[in-house]
Amino acid sequence: MFRSIPCSHPGCNKYAVEDHYTCLEHSRDPEKIMFVIDKALSDRHSHRDMLITDALFTDRDFSSTHVNMCNFARCTFKNVDFSRSVINSTFFDFCLFENCNFTENDSRHTVVAGSTMINCNFTDSIMIHTNFMGIEGRGCDFSTSDLYYSTFCNAYLSDTNFIDCNLKNTDFRYTTRHNVSFKYSNYEEALF
Numbered sequence: 001m002f003r004s005i006p007c008s009h010p011g012c013n014k015y016a017v018e019d020h021y022t023c024l025e026h027s028r029d030p031e032k033i034m035f036v037i038d039k040a041l042s043d044r045h046s047h048r049d050m051l052i053t054d055a056l057f058t059d060r061d062f063s064s065t066h067v068n069m070c071n072f073a074r075c076t077f078k079n080v081d082f083s084r085s086v087i088n089s090t091f092f093d094f095c096l097f098e099n100c101n102f103t104e105n106d107s108r109h110t111v112v113a114g115s116t117m118i119n120c121n122f123t124d125s126i127m128i129h130t131n132f133m134g135i136e137g138r139g140c141d142f143s144t145s146d147l148y149y150s151t152f153c154n155a156y157l158s159d160t161n162f163i164d165c166n167l168k169n170t171d172f173r174y175t176t177r178h179n180v181s182f183k184y185s186n187y188e189e190a191l192f
């Protein structure tokens, strides 16, 4: 598991970036940190225990990336390709995802709670036991995915599709939904 070491900057309550003494904001060389992180997420090897919060990732190819037990809380991802990625037990809480591609991803026990997702594609994926609690999802597509035991509790969902999904024990309680389709899915086995 990633190590939650506080940033050494006085008064800062963020966690230090993995292998550093400070958070990204208080680093002397944030460009170098981002270069190393970008390189790691692009190299298609398996990574674990990475920790970087509050970072901005734009126009990146992280397809087939493989991460375990990492923490990317409050990061912003714009036009990022996560297709065919493997993401296990990793935290993306309170992130912003805009125009991101997660097609054919395999994510388990992962947390994206409180995140905003705009025009993101999650089709043909396995996202089981994953925590989407309280997300704001607009224009997203989860179709033909396995969402077994994942929770969308308290989410706000608009113009979003769950067509032909496995929704066994998927939790949609207390959600607000506008123009959401569950066509061809086993929604009778989900919780509403």
Ligand SMILES: [Zn+2]
Pocket (backbone or CB within 6 Å): 007, 008, 009, 012, 013, 014, 022, 023, 024, 025, 026
């Ligand atoms: Zn700091």
